[in-house]
Amino acid sequence: MAVSTGRPRRVVIVGGSISGLFHGVYLKRHGSDVVILEQDPKTIRSSHNAGIAIGPAALEFLAKYDDTGVQSCIPGVRTRLAYRQNLYWKDTNITKHLTSWGLLYRILRANFDGLTSEAVPQPPKPRESDGKAEYRAGKRATGLWYHDGVVTVQFVGEDGKEDRITADLVLGADGLHSTVKTLLAQATAKEYSGYVSWRGTINESELSPKTAEYFANRTVLGFYERNYFVCYPIPPDSGSFAPGTRLINWVWYWNMDESYELDQVLTDIHGYKHSNTVPSGLINPEIWKKHLANTVPSLSPTFAELLLKTENPFVTKVNDAICERATYHDGHVILVGDALSTFRPHFALATEQAAKHCLALGKVWDGETTLEQWEKEAIIWATKIRLGSRTMGAGHVRGWGEFFGAAWESLVFMVRAQLGWA
Numbered sequence: 470m471a472v473s474t475g476r477p478r479r480v481v482i483v484g485g486s487i488s489g490l491f492h493g494v495y496l497k498r499h500g501s502d503v504v505i506l507e508q509d510p511k512t513i514r515s516s517h518n519a520g521i522a523i524g525p526a527a528l529e530f531l532a533k534y535d536d537t538g539v540q541s542c543i544p545g546v547r548t549r550l551a552y553r554q555n556l557y558w559k560d561t562n563i564t565k566h567l568t569s570w571g572l573l574y575r576i577l578r579a580n581f582d583g584l585t586s587e588a589v590p591q592p593p594k595p596r597e598s599d600g601k602a603e604y605r606a607g608k609r610a611t612g613l614w615y616h617d618g619v620v621t622v623q624f625v626g627e628d629g630k631e632d633r634i635t636a637d638l639v640l641g642a643d644g645l646h647s648t649v650k651t652l653l654a655q656a657t658a659k660e661y662s663g664y665v666s667w668r669g670t671i672n673e674s675e676l677s678p679k680t681a682e683y684f685a686n687r688t689v690l691g692f693y694e695r696n697y698f699v700c701y702p703i704p705p706d707s708g709s710f711a712p713g714t715r716l717i718n719w720v721w722y723w724n725m726d727e728s729y730e731l732d733q734v735l736t737d738i739h740g741y742k743h744s745n746t747v748p749s750g751l752i753n754p755e756i757w758k759k760h761l762a763n764t765v766p767s768l769s770p771t772f773a774e775l776l777l778k779t780e781n782p783f784v785t786k787v788n789d790a791i792c793e794r795a796t797y798h799d800g801h802v803i804l805v806g807d808a809l810s811t812f813r814p815h816f817a818l819a820t821e822q823a824a825k826h827c828l829a830l831g832k833v834w835d836g837e838t839t840l841e842q843w844e845k846e847a848i849i850w851a852t853k854i855r856l857g858s859r860t861m862g863a864g865h866v867r868g869w870g871e872f873f874g875a876a877w878e879s880l881v882f883m884v885r886a887q888l889g890w891a
């Protein structure tokens with residue numbers, strides 16, 4: 470059962486991506502001493518320049534805790550819908566604030582442990598109330614034990630050496646394939662959606678002026694037969710926002726059951742079959758060429774230009790997953806961000822979820838609410854978004870049968886949540 474723990478003094482966070490850094494910055498700003506363990510050995514990490522959306526909680530977080538003064542996103546980008554050859558099907562008032570994983574990572578690192586980067590050449594000085602902050606790159610968590618209010622985390626470095634660290638609180642911010650979750654023996658409902666996302670970015674200056682203008686200042690959703698695109702402008706990792714220097718990020722949801730064909734897509738240029746993502750630069754060019762040859766003739770020339778000019782796209786199986794519990798060991802171990810719940814990305818809410826978890830946990834540490842209440846609300850919100858995202862994906866990629874099933878499940882859950890039965 471979750472227990473309210475008060476503000477923790479020593480914290481270890483497993484996972485140094487967006488969720489780990491939101492929580493790390495928050496806790497450090499409130500005086501905790503924080504160590505982040507991140508398995509990736511690179512300090513300046515690459516995001517393949519791919520894009521993320523920033524919602525109200527992430528904006529609130531940055532307004533309160535970001536001292537860099539650096540522009541974090543392209544604000545208020547409107548959404549246009551395109552249907553097959555009709556590029557101007559509908560302009561909507563739906564807006565999103567858009568950025569890249571790499572830029573947000575650099576801003577959060579500058580605040581957390583003063584990392585200098587092209588995006589943040591002069592990191593801010595610590596605030597007087599700050600605790601200590603340490604980002605240990607190339608450290609993979611491998612073990613976790615709890616005894617009498619103290620959590621011990623075992624980790625292994627790049628040199629293969631094992632070490633241990635203790636804390637009052639450990640946050641598992643280690644994503645969809647969370648090691649912390651596995652070490653807690655937490656069962657997870659994880660499922661392949663039946664489709665993949667092909668993704669890529671291209672500098673707007675490399676597109677023809679007409680195509681660049683079409684994509685440069687809006688999010689475009691382009692719908693085709695059981696596949697659809699989401700395209701939007703983002704800053705590169707360096708944080709440049711000047712027109713002509715930004716990137717157009719595209720995501721193309723493509724229907725593909727578990728099959729020999731999917732195995733081929735996931736097999737890289739070295740013959741290695743990836744379980745989830747084939748990173749940029751490793752996709753077998755023959756597979757990509759064949760895919761384009763089969764599909765480009767049915768696309769509008771404007772979308773086709775994006776694909777044909779993109780170098781090094783990458784591909785990911787779209788999964789979702791959710792845990793039944795977020796808190797363990799009397800509240801001394803907590804799962805946050807994608808480790809607790811990963812959505813299909815249709816509503817672009819993963820970063821928002823991470824910020825929401827962090828701000829709401831702050832209220833627990835301030836004594837305004839309990840950890841039980843935090844956990845309940847986090848799981849209800851995640852379930853709503855997870856089921857809504859499934860409905861969206863099923864409707865546009867998988868077909869009517871799955872759409873009605875997903876919509877029904879979503880509706881039933883919303884009613885149960887409304888009645889307090891969820």
Ligand SMILES: Cc1cc2nc3c(=O)[nH]c(=O)nc-3n(C[C@H](O)[C@H](O)[C@H](O)COP(=O)(O)OP(=O)(O)OC[C@H]3O[C@@H](n4cnc5c(N)ncnc54)[C@H](O)[C@@H]3O)c2cc1C
Pocket residue numbers: 483484485486487488489506507508509514515516517518519520521522569570608609610611642643644645646647648649805806807808814819820823
């Ligand atoms: C390099 C990178 C680029 C991304 N780019 C995009 C993007 O462009 N668009 C988008 O929508 N989402 C992107 N994501 C995913 C996005 O960050 C998340 O969906 C969201 O922000 C919430 O993430 P998270 O921090 O909970 O989990 P994740 O972002 O998945 O981060 C988990 C982190 O934990 C680390 N980790 C895992 N296991 C261990 C272990 N045993 N020990 C130590 N560390 C461990 C991983 O290396 C990773 O850094 C990216 C993630 C990464 C890591």
